[in-house]
Amino acid sequence: MTRLIDAPRRGDVRFNRRTFLDALLAVGFVSTAAAIAYPVALYLVPPESGEPDTSSVVAAKSAELKPNSGKVFKFGSRPAIVVRTTDGDVRAFSAVCTHLDCTVQFKPDTSQLWCACHNGTYDLGGNVVAGPPPRPLETFVVNRRGEGADEEIVVSRG
């Protein structure tokens, strides 16, 4: 043991009792820091949202959605939009712009979906017509439930 402790190593750096104790102390401090940093790092990461993924939502009453109009509704925790085209067709999309997550709106004058943040435009198929959005809007499935004045538009994920 003495030989090990007193043995000179690389030039004049010596491995003696002091450097050994210093190293021991450093290991202790670093372990403490790690033991604190680990739970804190995990704590900082938000847990997955407790809200289950919404699969289906009543977007609107059929009667209240006039042709060439749109309505933003809550789909789970995110906005979605349901539109009725001029020829009466009902379609639903995620209202979250694929560019920077702004909420899109229906523009009756051009019959397009438009994002006010950076002038992104989508057609009524959800495809990008102009502006910076990189991808088309997510399309939802539209169903109708009930009859006559009570008819509801039910939107669900694919």
Place this chain on the structure above:
Amino acid sequence: MSVMLQQTTAWLEERFDLSGVRHFVAEKGVPIHAQKVWYYLGGITLFLFAVQIFTGILLLLYYRPSAAEAYESVQFIVTKVRFGWLIRNVHSWSANLLIAAAFAHFFSVFLLKSYRKPRELTWASGILLLFLMLGFGFSGYLLPWNELSFFATKVGTGIAGGVPIAGHFLLRLLRGGDDVTGATLSRFYGLHVAVLPAMTTALLALHLLFVQRQGMSVPLETEHRLETGEPLRQMPFFPNYILRDVLAWYVVLAILAALAAFYPWELGTKADPFAPVPPGIRPEWYFLAVFHTLKLLPSHILGIEGERIGIVAFGLVAAFLVFVPFLDRRASRGARSPLFTVAAVLGLVYLITFTIVGHYAK
């Protein structure tokens, strides 16, 4: 490593004169004598306060200060957030240990008469810090918005309402209205995370500055021996004493971690302002002695409401504590002051017995 350190120091030296700091680090010493163990308590209190700042900031990430969401957000922290239970338990336990350490620090300084000239302001700032810590405890207790804390806050703020003349004003100021509601929670939250921390930072800086400028106080006996020419035995603060300090902090950290892991702080049930008061409502242990004393007072003393007299008396005691160094003239002259020793011992005995009695009282 050391080369880098040297270069950094040299770089700084060219811009700021570090000689003062270097001189301070080299010269700072801690006296060695029979009572030196009490020196640790201030450092332990400081350490626990640092733990409170750290865990408190972490809790802010998920806590929501409203009557509708406060309870649920704490529940979310302890059940959903990874290690959220740990952060919350450490914060709760550390708060209690901090108050205990601050009280121990207070009594040790009191009994050693370390407040005597020239350390009157160190003492006064310390007493105010102790009151601030109690304020932290009182305001933080309400934040989880559970049944126990809700009714304890009703009682606590009600006591403030008993202050003569300004009582009603104080009560409304604390509660943000006539009753304990979400408005009270908003106020206590602001108090707990902004007002009290700001005041504490300023006072603590002052307190520590005084301690550094004046050095550690030595007990009267040691001081007398120094006057006879005996040299003062000292230990360098860096690194000898600071390492001992760190060791003490490690011990406290171990206790804290064990308490947090094995004795989780209960969340209880959500506060319901319209529910009947559950039996056994009592404040945190550090308010128990005062709470129990007020409970024991007769409803009227000489025609004045008993509780009102009690509140005024406690106010006077608080004021007395701040001015102890100015009142204890004998200690300032370097003489023994048995009257103040007796007062401190009586105070300690009173606090301990009334806390225990208050704990077991129906």
